[in-house]
């Protein structure tokens with residue numbers, strides 16, 4: 257949803273400036289054009305070269321360090337779709353709120369007439385300062401989007417409010433502000449993510465390498481498209497939508513079947529264990545003198561197959577992880593599972609799939625029509641999948 261957008265990042269001199277290098281990468285990964293400007297003091301905390309390499313663009317600091325003649329604060333404004341000020345220090349916030357333009361960054365913010373996100377970060381006492389709060393309130397009252405700082409351990413050695421919010425929060429806010437595509441408003445969607453875990457004894461388990469990134473990307477994008485999202489996840493994650501944590505396949509089955517025929521769509525992106533341990537040991541298994549041991553496994557329910565057989569009003573989407581003969585196996589799998597769509601991906605490729613931020617998939621429908629989605633970030637792939645399913 258940020259593909260082709262130009263994001264202008266303004267960095268002021270807070271120690272959290274180093275974190276913005278990763279934010280640049282996050283925007284770049286989804287195909288955004290990133291421009292960066294810094295206050296002169298921020299340049300003591302993060303280098304121009306780092307930011308130029310990551311953004312693949314020239315970085316601006318001073319009003320007068322321009323190579324060709326053009327007022328940079330105006331041309332940056334024209335080019336950008338959104339301005340993200342992070343970290344925003346007490347000093348820069350207060351200057352902006354009072355119309356002060358004493359460097360390139362503050363001049364640009366003053367001239368910018370499109371959405372501005374502000375992510376403050378500072379020492380707790382500065383954050384609690386009455387004038388800083390009044391200035392921030394002034395910005396908030398004037399339609400600046402504020403990503404409030406979090407509480408935690410601060411670089412100055414104290415604990416309290418003032419730490420830059422998570423980069424995901426700024427990233428999500430950027431999508432939320434720029435994205436008018438609320439195509440999934442009024443849709444209820446349940447998405448599973450992660451690998452289920454089958455316990456052997458209190459200290460051991462069987463699981464798989466799924467990172468859950470594809471499921472989370474689908475949930476994030478569905479949320480940004482206006483859907484009412486529930487993520488059924490095998491790991492803990494904080495999100496602005498509902499997250500239900502499960503562990504085993506049986507847990508996931510119980511959770512997911514509750515929603516069948518009560519929501520518009522269920523997407524089974526989780527890597528579900530096909531087998532579980534037959535006899536769970538209440539006590540830790542001890543090492544014996546035998547060189548081999550046998551752990552018996554029993555078949556788990558096939559959740560996708562079950563909900564597809566019982567579905568009436570809910571659209572059911574499955575995933576298909578294959579390490580060979582991708583499309584042949586996918587065609588057999590969609591018929592066997594009985595779902596409406598199957599998203600096939602090749603897990604043998606190192607550049608996509610498990611743990612990767614990128615993927616390349618084929619979308620099959622139950623008439624065996626196939627659409628190829630070329631390699632892209634998991635967020636962009638998620639967007640295309642949701643567009644296709646709700647076409």
Ligand code: CTP
Nearest residue numbers: 524526528529530557558559560574575576577
């Ligand atoms: N799935 C499920 N319940 C299971 C196993 C898989 O709901 N017990 C779902 C997965 O969430 C996925 C789809 O079925 O959406 C296909 O999973 P995949 O691992 O590719 O296939 P399997 O059905 O496990 O078959 P195989 O391992 O033989 O390829």
